[in-house]
Each structure stands twice: as structure tokens, then as C-alpha cells.
Amino acid sequence: MTRWTVEDVPDQSDRTAIVTGSNTGIGFETARMLAGRGARVTLACRDTDKAAAAVERIRAEHHAADLTVARLDLGDLDSVAAFATAYRADHDRLDLLVNNAGVMMPPLQRTRQGFELQFGTNHLGHFALTGHLLPLVSTTPAARVVTVASVAHRNGLIDFDDLNWERRRYRRWAAYGQSKLANLLFTLELQRRLSAVGSTARATSCHPGLAATELTRHSNVVAVLAGRFVGMAPPDGALPTMRAATDPQAEGGSYWGPAGRFETSGPPVRVGRTDAARDTATAQRLWAESERLTGVTATVAPAGHDQP
Template sequence: MTVIITGANSGIGYEAAKKLSEKGAQVILAVRNAEKGKLAIDSIRKENQEASVEIMSLDLADLASVSNFSAAYTKKYRSLDILVNNAGVMIPPYGKTKDGFELQFGSNHLGHFALTGLLLPLLKKTSGSRVVTLSSIAHRGASINFDNLDGSNGYKAMKFYGQSKLANLLFARELDNRFKQNGIETISVACHPGISNTNLFNLGKGETPKYLKGLMKLFSQPAAMGALPTIYAAVDDSLTGGEYIGPDGKGNRKGFPAIEIPAQGVFNKEIMTKLWVVSEELTGVRYEF
């Protein structure tokens, strides 16, 4: 079984890579920082010398890098069992990707949209394959402002983070719908880690302030627990596509993985279709079903 996990050098992605490699999967850590990726691999192999893990360079904030990664992977591998769209940036100061997209929407959604589309031929020909895309409880109350996707008409970091995570959730469901409409066996599943204590929680300013670390322990769970919904979404045989997996505790903030009902009315067909069309236009990646 071959698995790609974006942003697998730390946090949820690292924990998922460690667990899936323990189960015998060949895991590709698709990372921006090769040095951090190497440290992650050394750490995984320290616990499991037999782990089949490797790093490949991927910067989701650069469509050329996404294209290069896809080409390199396709040249080396003939199949892809699981693609985990995990990497993300959370509430940074206003910034843009190499291609001029707002950093969170560009990295969290558009980069993964392009990556999935470019790897689609391999996914389609791999029996039992699936795509897992990470969303967040931040999708609740979020909306997609198609008139200000680049943040040029005003930027609020948390609002734009919620927008990107809503986009992840809508993409995951729309992708599964299109798989089914076209008779493709591949499935698409969304998940979220609840509130997990990972390096995403640096508030875009470096290290988490000490006063927040104490609060985090009350409301969050370790990354190893936060990774369970990802692992469940990636390997559970009972899933048929279109599900949303999250922790089963209060407010879905922590706990063990279970199928979760997203915020009411979130799967608006018109918005899902518009997001898909806009994403194809912005990335230049057209899905060939």
C-alpha cells in the first residue's frame, strides 16, 4: 500500500505517517522542508527500523512545485492507494503564495485541489484508493467570499482560515460526488483532528505563548490522538465515501474517531459547484474523470 501524506514532518501528518508505516504501508512524506522531513524519518525509523518511508519535496504554496511533485511521483510509482491532504497553515499574517493567492486559501485548499487533480490518473487505476482531506471545526460559521478570495479587500486571519477549511470540506464531498457520478471506485473522505496540540497553534507568531499552553491542555488532545480521525478515514473498510470523521467528544474537540454530521446546510450544491469551477480556473488543473 502506497500513501502520500502532505505536511508529514510534524503534528497530525507525522503521527499518521508513523502509524501507517507501522502497518506496513510505503509512506511518502510530502514536505516543504527537507531537513525537517529527514528528522521525521529518523524519528520514525528509531521506533521502527523496518519502516518504509521517504521524503519528497512539495510546496503547496507554489503550483510549479505541486506539478513537479506529481510528475516525480508518477515517474517513480505506478499506483497510489491513499492521498492524505493534511498540510496546512493557520492564522498567519496576511501573505500570498508564489502564484498570488491568499496564503491560507492557496496552501490549504488550492494546492491540495491541484495535487489531487494531477494525481487523479493514478488514483483512478488503483483499486480501493481513497483521498482524505483534512478540514477543521473552524468550518462552522465560515463562508466562502468569492469576491475577496485573495484578501485584497480586507483580511482577518481567523476568518480566512475558516474559509480555507470550509473549502477543504466542500472539496472532499464534491470530489466524492463526482467519483460516484462517473462510476469511479476511488472514494473521498473528509476528517478533522478536533483541537490538537500541534505546531499549527503558534498563532502565526512563532512559539505558542506560555499562558496559552496551559489552556491548550484543558481543551486539546495530543497530536497522536488528533491523528486518529485521519487514520480512520484512510483505512476503515466500512467507509463508502463522502463521510466526515472527527473526535466523538464534546463539541468534537477531542476523543476517538467517529462519523460526524457537519454544520447544518454546509453542503450547498451551488457553492460547491462554484468553488470547483473557480478552483479549476485559478490552478489551471482540470479533472479528467
């Protein structure tokens, strides 16, 4: 089988893309590669100064790159709504939404609205963002929503009795696993809803394996060193995202990750997921609960329907 590389990314000219958390790591590399293939990319980041610096780094390589910086704090639903409102006012299409940003195993913290930080940022923030932008996504031909998950979803459990760790003893790894399982269940239900109305948009997911990025800064020393000395460089870690986002053969609901042992490294291929990540009943319940918690009703427009 031919090894899939960045050279396999199709031309992205005339496509618009949003990449969350794109000032560093996998998100930066995703934005850089998309821009290098001609896409108009919005770097949606909490720190706009760092995002502006990222733009300069990309333009040093791709001088004509069409890049925009916009502030987005996924830990604040008001910020999510403001970003989406501004984006929809300035754009009549969205070809690619890459839900990349995330936090990994910090001490117990809460978002502005009081959600546990990992569930609130990794899942609820991206759920709300996607919900606000679905009128653009579902009416843009062949659009995609790509959500970055993790092998940690295998240890995840959706505890509907205490999603936000208000009664249980907080366990950082378990909370991270729950948020990453939620990412895959979100993709499962989003694709079901897109298919149900005949939309040409696709929802896909991916994970970067073990990559040397800032995401592991809250992890233990072993995890940090493993990422630094054994893990892939960020450009390689971004290839599963790029394949999920651009490969014409990446159908809706597909999940992509590294081909190597334990999915820690290697070229991007289709990878497996747990039975829990395929549970349609749990996915539908999580969707309903996410709408309740965020106050965002994520409605998919029927095929052929123009956005309001």
C-alpha cells in the same frame, strides 16, 4: 460502542500513501501509523531536512518502514506540479492521498502565485495536488483521498467575489474558516465526481479536534495554551485521519472527528457539518473556480480505465 484505536487500523501492506506536511504534528503521526501497518509512505514536505529527521524517528520505532521524502511546497503551484510529475513517473498506483498540511491564522501573506496564504495552501494547493494525481488515484482499486478540515469550517463563508482577500479587510480567523469550508466542499464534489463514473476510489474528510501541534503557533495565547493543556496529544489527534483513511466502513463523503464535547477530544467517530458544507451548487462552483485559479483540470478517470 467500541472505542476505535490505532489497533483497529487494517494491514496496509502493499499500499502506497502520500501524506502532506508529515514532518510534524498530525501529519507525522499519520505517516508513522501507516508505516507501522506496512504502507509505503512518501513524506511530502516543504522542508526536506525536517522530513528526513521525521523518517529517522519513524524508523527508530519501525525498523523496516518503507519511507520516502519528497519536497512539496503547497504554496507554490510549480512545486506541486513538479512533485506530482516526479511521483507519477515513479509509481503506477496511489492508494492513499492524505491532504494534511496547512497553515492556521498567520498574518496576511500570499503564496508564490499571489493567493491568500490560507486559501492558497489549505485548499488550492491540495486541489492542484489531487488534480495532478487523480489519474493514479482513480485507477487504483479502492484508493482514498483524505482531506483534513476543521471545526472552524462552521464559521466559514465562501466569498466568490473576493476569495483571496484582495478588497476586504483581512481577518485571519475568517480566512482560515473559508479555507476549511473549502476543504469539505472539495471532498463533497470530488466524491460526486468519483461516484458519477463508477470509481471505487473514495473521498473522505476529517478533523483532529483540539490537538497540541505547531499549527496553532500563529494563534492567540489562549488558543495555544488550550491546545497544550486541554487538547489531545498528536497521536490521538491523528486517529480521525486514520479512520477516514483506513476504516472499511468509512464510505465516500464521510466526515470524521473526535466524539467528545464540541468535538475537541475523544475517539474518532462520524461527525456533522454545516449546511454550507453540504451545498452541492457551491461545491461545484468552487471546483470550477479552483480549476481556473490553479490552471489544473481535475479529471476523474472512468472505472476500468487505465492511466495514460
